[in-house]
Amino acid sequence: MRDRPLTRQGNIWEIRDVARRRLPSPLFDFLDGGAEDEWTLRRNIAAYDRWSLLPRTLSDVATIDTTTTVLGHKIDWPVMLAPTGMSRIFHPDGEMAIARAAAKAGTIYTLSTMSSFSMEEVGAVTAAPKWFQVYCFRDRELTREFLTRAKAAGYTGLVVTVDVPVPANRERDRRSGMTIPPKLTLSSVTKFAQRPGWVFDYLTNPPPILANVAHKIAEGSGGGAVSLPHYVNSQFDPSVTWRDIEWMVGQWNGPLIIKGILHPDDARNAHAIGAKAVIISNHGGRQLDAVSGSLDALPRIADAVGTDIELVLDGGIRRGTHVLKALALGAKACMIGRPYLYGLSAGGEAGVRRALTVLRDEVRRDMALVGACTVDEVTRSLINGAV
Numbered sequence: 001m002r003d004r005p006l007t008r009q010g011n012i013w014e015i016r017d018v019a020r021r022r023l024p025s026p027l028f029d030f031l032d033g034g035a036e037d038e039w040t041l042r043r044n045i046a047a048y049d050r051w052s053l054l055p056r057t058l059s060d061v062a063t064i065d066t067t068t069t070v071l072g073h074k075i076d077w078p079v080m081l082a083p084t085g086m087s088r089i090f091h092p093d094g095e096m097a098i099a100r101a102a103a104k105a106g107t108i109y110t111l112s113t114m115s116s117f118s119m120e121e122v123g124a125v126t127a128a129p130k131w132f133q134v135y136c137f138r139d140r141e142l143t144r145e146f147l148t149r150a151k152a153a154g155y156t157g158l159v160v161t162v163d164v165p166v167p168a169n170r171e172r173d174r175r176s177g178m179t180i181p182p183k184l185t186l187s188s189v190t191k192f193a194q195r196p197g198w199v200f201d202y203l204t205n206p207p208p209i210l211a212n213v214a215h216k217i218a219e220g221s222g223g224g225a226v227s228l229p230h231y232v233n234s235q236f237d238p239s240v241t242w243r244d245i246e247w248m249v250g251q252w253n254g255p256l257i258i259k260g261i262l263h264p265d266d267a268r269n270a271h272a273i274g275a276k277a278v279i280i281s282n283h284g285g286r287q288l289d290a291v292s293g294s295l296d297a298l299p300r301i302a303d304a305v306g307t308d309i310e311l312v313l314d315g316g317i318r319r320g321t322h323v324l325k326a327l328a329l330g331a332k333a334c335m336i337g338r339p340y341l342y343g344l345s346a347g348g349e350a351g352v353r354r355a356l357t358v359l360r361d362e363v364r365r366d367m368a369l370v371g372a373c374t375v376d377e378v379t380r381s382l383i384n385g386a387v
């Protein structure tokens with residue numbers, strides 16, 4: 001199906017509507033949904049409503065500079081792309097399209113360990129700075145192999161996700177029969193048949209695989225694509241501790257970022273073991289339900305760590321004003337997950353570009369409206385206490 005530039009879609013919600021119309025419902029639910037009652041999923045967005053902006057006027061906002069630096073990298077605006085697995089299930093160009101769009105938008109893409117193109121393929125697609133996301137796997141040799149490969153493929157930051165000690169309880173996926181990779185079964189065929197464009201793309205392209213670990217299956221069990229997720233699930237290690245992540249800091253020998261921090265004491269621990277940044281995140285409400293919205297957790301963490309460690313926040317960012325609120329409460333930058341996947345599902349690389357453009361335009365306009373010419377000027381004085 002032809003990709004669309006989505007010129008009529010002027011905000012992330014409108015791009016989401018197109019994604020919903022393009023994807024079979026089990027896939028849209030997998031993208032959009034969260035764990036159990038999805039309280040945290042809703043809370044991630046609702047948390048922004050507890051704060052209001054307090055603009056300054058008459059401060060000459062003729063020139064707005066949205067650039068900032070994260071771990072020494074200059075990015076064109078304070079939003080980066082969070083890691084999301086298996087993007088080829090949403091569009092055949094998957095992670096390649098996302099990496100290209102992120103580079104064109106002047107920001108950093110973090111490739112997921114669960115990607116459907118390999119870290120080497122995506123590493124070669126643009127010269128722009130990229131980060132790689134990894135878990136501390138049960139097989140420490142596999143973990144070490146990933147670090148070596150990521151470094152060789154040019155990734156400059158290592159994001160270690162720590163909020164998946166065990167797989168989550170995603171009830172929408174159970175109800176819809178969603179599997180990774182998707183299987184067209186007798187019971188789901190009617191849902192898929194309603195989206196012939198997606199089905200055509202899916203059937204006329206190579207099946208998505210977990211490209212970074214595909215060789216493990218070839219070496220070991222001799223299974224096909226379906227056994228890859230089982231292999232990866234068996235690699236999640238609930239016994240991982242701070243000591244293991246400290247080991248990874250030493251192995252990586254570069255900036256290491258810990259993703260999935262909500263408690264101020266854990267942010268302090270991250271600094272103590274040598275991490276350079278934390279991503280305040282609840283995995284987009286996809287892991288433990290009933291945890292606070294990411295924004296709710298930010299002020300206490302910012303108070304606890306000061307400038308010792310850089311703070312990045314993801315979860316629920318859908319508007320430029322959400323970015324401004326996170327910056328005002330102490331984040332150095334934000335990340336988005338679903339917003340760029342809506343763009344990918346709706347229109348491939350052009351769709352991701354559209355999602356990034358509308359959000360970036362909002363950030364720029366909102367900075368002018370709040371009276372901040374630079375990202376550093378978005379401080380706590382521009383936000384009104386929780387309501």
Ligand SMILES: Cc1cc2nc3c(=O)[nH]c(=O)nc-3n(C[C@H](O)[C@H](O)[C@H](O)COP(=O)(O)O)c2cc1C
Pocket residue numbers: 030031032044082083084085112113114133161259281282283284285286314315316317335336337338339341
């Ligand atoms: C479809 C999907 C797949 C994801 N896969 C990963 C992953 O492989 N690794 C990871 O650390 N986080 C993963 N996440 C979580 C995101 O990195 C991020 O924390 C979350 O999407 C942010 O919330 P938002 O979607 O509201 O922006 C995934 C999220 C989604 C929606």
